[in-house]
Each structure stands twice: as structure tokens, then as C-alpha cells.
Amino acid sequence: MLANKERRELFSFLSTSIGDVVKEKKPQEVIIRPPYFGDINAFGIECQNCEGLCATSCQEQIIIIGDDKTPKLDVSKSGCTYCDDCATACEVNVLTLENKKHLDVDVVIDQNSCMSWEGVMCFSCKDPCLEDAIEFKAMFMPTINQEKCTSCGFCISRCPSYAINTQERK
Ligand code: SF4
Ligand code: SF4
Ligand code: SF4
Structure with a gap:
């Protein structure tokens, strides 16, 4: 198996x-956030002082830190395994396991x-x-x-x- x-x-x-x-190929137009956020406004605040820990933790390498310093998913080459690594890596609780969702x-x-x-x-x-x-x-x-x-x-x-x-x- x-x-x-x-x-x-x-x-x-x-x-x-x-x-x-x-x-x-058409460009991806929809913004996709990592699947563990609670307050969507926290990306614009807490992520500003982070070095993109979620992105470096993602083994599928689908998290991109944008010019606005917030994480977005690029699923054009791979997908999300819902592995929890990005939530575990986030030190300021923008992403938390309690908020896990699709x-x-x-x-x-x-x-x-x-x-x-x-x-x-x-x-x-x-x-x-x-x-x-x-x-x-x-x-x-x-x-x-x-x-x-x-x-x-x-x-x-x-x-x-x-x-x-x-x-x-x-
Ligand atoms: S680890 Fe958390 S604070 Fe850092 S960029 Fe990712 S979501 Fe934002
Ligand atoms: S759950 Fe895993 S695969 Fe999905 S974005 Fe987070 S680190 Fe990447
Ligand atoms: S669950 Fe299946 S159909 Fe849905 S996005 Fe994943 S691979 Fe595609």
C-alpha cells in the first residue's frame, strides 16, 4: 500500500x-490563508514582525509570504496536507490548532x-x-x-x- x-x-x-x-495556465486569483486562523485581521498586525515561520515550516512549500508580510497559499504546484506544522510554528497565535479548518x-x-x-x-x-x-x-x-x-x-x-x-x- x-x-x-x-x-x-x-x-x-x-x-x-x-x-x-x-x-x-490561469493565475490563481483567490487569496488562500493557512487553515488555522481565527481572526483574519491578525495577519495584518501580528505577521508584520515575524520572519515567516509558518512558511519555512511547510514541507509542501505552499506558504508564500507576500509583500504585505502575510502568508498566502500557492496550490499551483502542491497542496495542503493539514499537517499542523504551520500552526505549531506560529509563535504569536495567528495560527492555532484550535482553529483548524479546511x-x-x-x-x-x-x-x-x-x-x-x-x-x-x-x-x-x-x-x-x-x-x-x-x-x-x-x-x-x-x-x-x-x-x-x-x-x-x-x-x-x-x-x-x-x-x-x-x-x-x-
Ligand atoms: S508564523 Fe504566524 S505570525 Fe508568522 S507569518 Fe506565519 S501566521 Fe504570521
Ligand atoms: S497544514 Fe501543513 S501543508 Fe498545509 S499549509 Fe500548513 S504546513 Fe503547509
Ligand atoms: S479533496 Fe480531492 S477534489 Fe478536493 S481539492 Fe483535494 S484533491 Fe481536489
Whole structure:
């Protein structure tokens, strides 16, 4: 049985070999905060005197400290394992284990960009999803079951046609 990390790395390798119908990548527009904050205003205050401890603690390297000195997640190359490391590293309780939650975004598939919605067989996003949240109709037309999805973001970088995006939670 493959561990979660190994399983994701294996499917990452496989998906890159499928990507011959690659479309232009869209920039991530939604701001995603680490999944342990309580008061969102604390980022603008407490983070100003921090050297970005949360970012250096993240083994997935998805936390970016912006010009405003606050942490934002970039899930374009990897995703969040909800490992608790960023919350443990934060010394001023902007991030705390008590406030653990799923990432505050919806992850969705753009049907106009998805190869499967165009009739090409592709399961690049389905296989790395540990929640089995990506559902296909007769092997095509995938959609993300928001009841199952944890918004971890691991499917996003696996899509050869950049059809999976984050959007503000409804
Ligand atoms: S460790 Fe805490 S205080 Fe430092 S940048 Fe991250 S969230 Fe802000
Ligand atoms: S929970 Fe872990 S993987 Fe997710 S942002 Fe924090 S340190 Fe990174
Ligand atoms: S973001 Fe949702 S659909 Fe994508 S891998 Fe994570 S749980 Fe699965």
C-alpha cells in the first residue's frame, strides 16, 4: 500500500506524461490563508514582525509570504496536507490548532477547459484525490463533490489542461 505522499508523487509523474493537450495556465486569483486562523485581521498586525515561520515550516512549500508580510497559499504546484506544522510554528497565535479548518475556498473544475468534458479520457485529477471527491459520469464529465472535498488543492497541479481552480467559497 502506497503512503499518501508516495501516491501523490506517483500520480504527479503519470499526469505530466498525459499533458499533450495543454492550455494556457490561469493565475490563481483567490487569496488562500493557512487553515488555522481565527481572526483574519491578525495577519495584518501580528505577521508584520515575524520572519515567516509558518512558511519555512511547510514541507509542501505552499506558504508564500507576500509583500504585505502575510502568508498566502500557492496550490499551483502542491497542496495542503493539514499537517499542523504551520500552526505549531506560529509563535504569536495567528495560527492555532484550535482553529483548524479546511482551506477557505471551493475547488472546482472548469468544464470549458477540462479535456474529459471534451470527450478525452483523463483521470489525472481523480487518482491523487484521497477523498475520492471527483466524480465521473460514465468515465467522463468530472465534477467535484463539495461535500467530500477538503479543498486540499492536490488535484489542481495534476490537471494537464489547468481546468481546476479555486474560487471564493459560496
Ligand atoms: S508564523 Fe504566524 S505570525 Fe508568522 S507569518 Fe506565519 S501566521 Fe504570521
Ligand atoms: S497544514 Fe501543513 S501543508 Fe498545509 S499549509 Fe500548513 S504546513 Fe503547509
Ligand atoms: S481539492 Fe478536493 S477534489 Fe481536489 S484533491 Fe483535494 S479533496 Fe480531492
